[in-house]
Structures are given as C-alpha cells and as structure tokens.
Amino acid sequence: MKVKELMTKKVLVLKPNNTFEEAAKLFIENGIDGAPVVDKDGKLISIITKTDLMKAILNKWKMNERIETLGPKKVTTINGEMNLEDVLKYKVSRLPIIDKNNKIIGIITQTDLINNLVEKITKKYRDLKNTKLSLMELDSVIECSYDGIYITDGEGNTIKVNNAYERITGLKKEAVLGRNMRELELEGFISQSATLLVLKNGETTTIQQEFNTGVKVLVSSNPIFDKSGKIIMVVTNVRDVTQLYELKEQLQRNKEITRKYVSEIEEMRTQLLNTSEIVAEDHRTIEIIQLANRIAKVDTTILMLGETGAGKDQIAKHIHKVSKRSKKQFIKVNCGAIPTSLIESEFFGYEKGAFTGANKEGKIGLFELASGGTIFLDEVGELPMDMQVKLLRVLQEMEVVRIGGTKSIKIDVRVLAATNRDLEEMIKKKQFREDLYYRLNVVPLYIPPLRERKQDIFPLINFFLTQLNKKYNFNKVFASDALNCLYEYNWPGNVRELKNIVERVVIMSEDDKIKRLDLPKNIIGSNGMVVTLNTFEEGINLKETLDSIEGKLIKKAYDKYGNVRAAAKSLGIDPSTFVRKRQKYINNIDAQYKT
The missing domain is CATH 3.30.450.20 (PAS domain)
Known part of the structure; x- marks a missing residue:
C-alpha cells in the first residue's frame, strides 16, 4: 500500500524533513507512552519514552537489532512501503518517518508486547x-x-x-x-x-x-x-538512618564524657569540701570555695563581706585550713564584742605594771599569739577610729608594741577580716578610715546570704539533723511539708538561724517526724503573739514574751544605728551586754536548750 493509502487509513504520517524528536512528540500526543524507533531496515535506532516504567521495559532492548527479534514473532519486516493489512492483523501501531521524496526512512512502532505491559501495569495501579x-x-x-x-x-x-x-x-x-x-x-x-x-x-x-x-x-x-x-x-x-546512627554514637560519647565530668566534679567537690564544717551544694557556694582555695595559697589580706550568719567565719577557717599556715594558730577576734578600753591590750598585749589592775607578768596580745598563723578580725567595722590607726600601722609594718613597752615585736601573721557593714558608706560618714579599708580590701570575697543560694538549704538541714540525732541519740526526720516551709522561708539570720531553728525543733518536737506545725510561728507565716497592756490571754509565758520583745528591740536598734556602741547607747546598756544579748537572739535558741 502506498503512503497516500496509509494516510486514508488514519495511519500517522509525518511531514517531510521531520526529526525523530518531532515524530516522538507526535507519537506521544496520540496516547502512546513509549515505543522503539527503527530504520527502514527494521533495526532499532532509538527509544521514545516519557515514563520510568516504559524506560525500564524498553531499555532491555539492544540497539541495531532487527525489530522482529525484539517483539512478537509475526511483526512485519520493514522494506520501503508498509503493508497496512499486516499492521492491523498483528495489532502493530507504526508511525512512518518519510523523507521529502515520500520514501519511508524509519518507523516508530508499538507492538502488542508494549501494549500488554502498559495495560497490565495500568490495571495494577487502578486496583x-x-x-x-x-x-x-x-x-x-x-x-x-x-x-x-x-x-x-x-x-x-x-x-x-x-x-x-x-x-x-x-x-x-x-x-x-x-x-x-x-x-x-x-x-x-x-x-x-x-x-x-x-x-x-x-x-x-x-x-x-x-x-x-x-x-x-x-x-x-x-x-x-x-x-x-x-x-x-x-x-x-x-x-x-545514617545520621541517626551518627547521632546515637555521638550521644553515647556525650554520655561517657558527662559521666567522666560528673565523676571529676564529685572528686573536686570532695577535695574542696575537705572540712566537715562546710556544706555546699549550690553552685554559688562551690564557686566561693574554689576562689577561697586559690587565694589561700598566697598570704594576701582578704576582706569577707556579707550578712550576719552567712558563714564568713566558716570560710575564714577553711582558708586557713587549706593554706600553708594550717598547722599554726587560727585566732578569731570579734571586734564588736571587746570593750573599747580593752581593745588595744587585747590586740597588742601589755608589759607588767603597764596600768592599774594589769597582770604582774604582763600579757601577750592576740597578734603575737597568732604569729605564724592566721588572725580573723570579725566585725572589723566596729573598731573605733583610734584603733583603726593602730591596726593600720600593724598591717603596714608587721610589728606590734605592747602597752607600756618601747620595743617593737616582729610578727608573721596573715590577716583575714570580715564585716556586714557597708565600709564605703562608713568612709563617707567619716566612721572608717579609707587607708585602712584599702589595706584590708586587697582581695574582696562576698558571701551571699542563704536566700540567694537555696540549693544549700536541704543539705544544711540534713547536716545539722545528723549531728543532733547523734548528739542526743534521736532518730528524727523532717516531713515534706516542714522541709518545704523551711525552703520557702527568707532566712534573715542565714545559716546561723537555720542551724538554731533545726536544733530547736529537734529538741522540742514530740514525735520522730517533725511536721510543719512543729516549726516556729514566724517560719510558717504567723504574725506571732501580740501583747498589749490592754489585753491578756491565758497561757502567755512571761519569759518567752519578754525574750521576744527584747530580741526585737535589740535587732531594731542595730538595724537603725548600724553599730554596736550606738545601738547599745540607745537602749541604755553597755556594748558588751548588747553584744552578748544580740548573739543570743541571733542564735535564736534559749539557754535551756544548750544545757
């Protein structure tokens, strides 16, 4: 059959000089998913496909092989003109590629093999x-x-x-x-x-x-x-999952590193806390101890700042204990507790017969006694101005002169000082010497209050409780509600107040389990008992009431005036009495519990 007859039978015919690409486009537009392209001799020269499925099927066929070896056995060999009856008989869809002389130079063909495969796969997708x-x-x-x-x-x-x-x-x-x-x-x-x-x-x-x-x-x-x-x-x-395995391995390595660091930290903590008097769990406390360990290695003067009861004296003892002077004396001096008239003789000593009532043999001073070791000047802000001058000279020259003596005595002592006062404000008010302040404040060390290092509260409670159970042969524990109450309390008296409260409730509680109601009223949020001359209630304990009032007055006086002497004067008592009473109420425990 001629080409014109092919066209009348709706066989797709290309225009002259069409390329294989144009033929492929036309073929695909007419619903064919993929097909081989053969030359006029029936050899495979290309493959037209638009899907991965057809590519997978047709890519198995080899180039330059005759088409009858690739598809059904009854496919007609191509020799010039196409026999349309044979095409229809064997259900072979072919697209001839015709040159300008109307000669077939190639054919795009799709056989039953391809049709059946496409139909089969299509049916699977439909299902x-x-x-x-x-x-x-x-x-x-x-x-x-x-x-x-x-x-x-x-x-x-x-x-x-x-x-x-x-x-x-x-x-x-x-x-x-x-x-x-x-x-x-x-x-x-x-x-x-x-x-x-x-x-x-x-x-x-x-x-x-x-x-x-x-x-x-x-x-x-x-x-x-x-x-x-x-x-x-x-x-x-x-x-x-390659990345997941890598992450898993990295996580395992991180866990091992973490375990190593935790072990090293625990070992470091054991080395840091080599004194049973220090309990530290809060990171701020541990940082302070680390700093104290560093500065303990040199003989520089340290000024510790912080509220009363925060633990400045314990840090001072720790510094001495880890220093090279640990085998020598550690002398603690409460500067606010010594009467003004006795400060100089206590600090520097006196010769025999130096003044009326003096020891006949004379007396060695605290600075001499501490020579080779450490002297801790607690509440250094309470020193009167004249003693500040003499202390400054001792710190500069490292020598003392006893009262009544003329000979200078060389001393080798490390000075640690502490105060809860604002020395810079006192300098402005001419209450503290600026030169002494700079002499003492070589290395400042701030001890935060207990309310700023909450993680220390429970360990401190356990520490004090263990000591008291051992001391009194008790077996007491704190209930969770009591512990929560103690944790939430503001602790104005800091560690000292915590220690005394624990001791009080351990002694006073009737059961082995200390509950919230066993705690003092000020701890659990009560305003306490208010007593006036116009009211009277049964069950009021006179001694406890008087102690409460006295303690409040002493605290208010000290808060107002900021120093022992002025506060004592406002209450009409001497400084030594004020210091004794203040210490009693700071400790917040009755004398009967100490027996």
Whole structure:
C-alpha cells in the first residue's frame, strides 16, 4: 500500500524533513507512552519514552537489532512501503518517518508486547484502593515524597524508584529499574531485600539495609494484594538512618564524657569540701570555695563581706585550713564584742605594771599569739577610729608594741577580716578610715546570704539533723511539708538561724517526724503573739514574751544605728551586754536548750 493509502487509513504520517524528536512528540500526543524507533531496515535506532516504567521495559532492548527479534514473532519486516493489512492483523501501531521524496526512512512502532505491559501495569495501579489518580498524577505524588519509595511487581521486578531514593542511597535509577531484587541482592547492591522477605512471608517487613555506597537505611516493605489475595506489588519506604546512627554514637560519647565530668566534679567537690564544717551544694557556694582555695595559697589580706550568719567565719577557717599556715594558730577576734578600753591590750598585749589592775607578768596580745598563723578580725567595722590607726600601722609594718613597752615585736601573721557593714558608706560618714579599708580590701570575697543560694538549704538541714540525732541519740526526720516551709522561708539570720531553728525543733518536737506545725510561728507565716497592756490571754509565758520583745528591740536598734556602741547607747546598756544579748537572739535558741 502506498503512503497516500496509509494516510486514508488514519495511519500517522509525518511531514517531510521531520526529526525523530518531532515524530516522538507526535507519537506521544496520540496516547502512546513509549515505543522503539527503527530504520527502514527494521533495526532499532532509538527509544521514545516519557515514563520510568516504559524506560525500564524498553531499555532491555539492544540497539541495531532487527525489530522482529525484539517483539512478537509475526511483526512485519520493514522494506520501503508498509503493508497496512499486516499492521492491523498483528495489532502493530507504526508511525512512518518519510523523507521529502515520500520514501519511508524509519518507523516508530508499538507492538502488542508494549501494549500488554502498559495495560497490565495500568490495571495494577487502578486496583490500588480504587484510586482515581492518573498514572502521571500518581507519579508526581511519589516524586514529592521526602522518603525514598521503591516499587516492584509481584515477582520482585523493579518498576518505580523516586528521586528521593537516589538521593538517600546514592544508587541511580538506571542501575535498578527493570531488574529483579534477587539480582540486586546477589550482586551486592543491597545487603538484604525486604521486598523478597515480603514476597516470601506475605506481610509487612522492616529491616536495616546497607548499600554498596556505604549508606545505611531503614526500609519498610508493604505488600499490595489483588482481590484474590495474590501479591501484585510491593511498595518499600526508605528512610536514611545514617545520621541517626551518627547521632546515637555521638550521644553515647556525650554520655561517657558527662559521666567522666560528673565523676571529676564529685572528686573536686570532695577535695574542696575537705572540712566537715562546710556544706555546699549550690553552685554559688562551690564557686566561693574554689576562689577561697586559690587565694589561700598566697598570704594576701582578704576582706569577707556579707550578712550576719552567712558563714564568713566558716570560710575564714577553711582558708586557713587549706593554706600553708594550717598547722599554726587560727585566732578569731570579734571586734564588736571587746570593750573599747580593752581593745588595744587585747590586740597588742601589755608589759607588767603597764596600768592599774594589769597582770604582774604582763600579757601577750592576740597578734603575737597568732604569729605564724592566721588572725580573723570579725566585725572589723566596729573598731573605733583610734584603733583603726593602730591596726593600720600593724598591717603596714608587721610589728606590734605592747602597752607600756618601747620595743617593737616582729610578727608573721596573715590577716583575714570580715564585716556586714557597708565600709564605703562608713568612709563617707567619716566612721572608717579609707587607708585602712584599702589595706584590708586587697582581695574582696562576698558571701551571699542563704536566700540567694537555696540549693544549700536541704543539705544544711540534713547536716545539722545528723549531728543532733547523734548528739542526743534521736532518730528524727523532717516531713515534706516542714522541709518545704523551711525552703520557702527568707532566712534573715542565714545559716546561723537555720542551724538554731533545726536544733530547736529537734529538741522540742514530740514525735520522730517533725511536721510543719512543729516549726516556729514566724517560719510558717504567723504574725506571732501580740501583747498589749490592754489585753491578756491565758497561757502567755512571761519569759518567752519578754525574750521576744527584747530580741526585737535589740535587732531594731542595730538595724537603725548600724553599730554596736550606738545601738547599745540607745537602749541604755553597755556594748558588751548588747553584744552578748544580740548573739543570743541571733542564735535564736534559749539557754535551756544548750544545757
């Protein structure tokens, strides 16, 4: 049949000089998913396809082989003109490529082989949950998946691989499309095939898979069944777990490092807290001890600042204990507790007969006594101005002169000082010498109040409780409500107040379990008992009431005037009495509990 007759039979004919690409476009526009292209002698010279599925099918065919060896045996050999009856007989769709002389120089052909395969695969897709998506739409959905997707037919032949699979595994589509999973497993492309396990067991299978590219993945293969229960397809989801394994290994390394650091920190804490008088759990307290350990190695003067009862004296003892002077004397001097008339003789001593009432043998001063060791001047802000001048000279010259004596005595002593006063404000008010302040404040060390280092409260309670149980042969514990109340309290008296409260409730509580109601009223939030001359209630204890009033007056006087002498004068008592009473109420425990 001539070309014109082909055209009348609706056989697609190209215009002269059309290229293979234009022919392919026309062919695809007419509903053909893919087809081989042969020359006029019937040899395969190209493949037209727009889908991975057709590419997987047609890529098995070899170039330059005659078309009758590639498709059905009854395909007509191409020799110039086309026999249309044979084309229709064998259901071969062909598109001739004609030159300008109307001679057929090539043919694009699609045989029953391709048609049957396309129909078969298309039917499988249609059977998937009765989806109404077209193949192109379904293909787009698969390609949009972030995880890799690998699809085989019911015999394990690869029919679809998305781009994510290539990205994750490092394998190219061309290397696996159209190939059976048994071949890929045998050739070492994959360590093990989950698809083959599904085909064997008939159920969803998840395994770890490793590729020849070195990538490790987690694959989960799911079977797709037809109406008769036969597996027609296996869909595999692939997720890269290489990073997860790396993160797991890194986490394990971090855990080991953490355990090592925790062990080192605990060892460091044991070394830091080498005195049973210091309990430290809060990070601020530990930092203070670390700093104290560093400055303890040199003989510099240290000025400790902080509220009353915060633990300045304990830090001073710790510094002495870890210093090179630890085997020598540690002398603590409460500067506010010594009467003014006796300060100089207590500090520097006196010669025999120096004044009326003096010891006949004379007396060595505290600075001489501490020579070779450490002297701790607590409440140094209470020193009168004339003693400040004499103390400054001692610190500068490191020598003392006894009262009544003329000879200077060399001393070797380290000076630690502490105060709860604002010395800089006192300097402005001409109550403290500026030169002495700078002499003492070589290394300042601030001790925060207990309310600023809350993590120390429970360990301190346990420490004091253990000591008291051992001392009094008790077996007492704090209930959780009592502990919570103690934790929330503001602790104006700091560690000293905490210690005394613990001792009080341990002694006074009737049961072994100390409950919230066993705590003092000011701790649990009560305003306390108010007594006036116009009221009287049964059960009022006169001694406790008087002690409460006296303690409040002493505290208010000290808060107002800021020093012992002025506060004592305002209450009409001498400084030594004031110091004694103030210490009693700061400790907040009756004398009967100390016996």
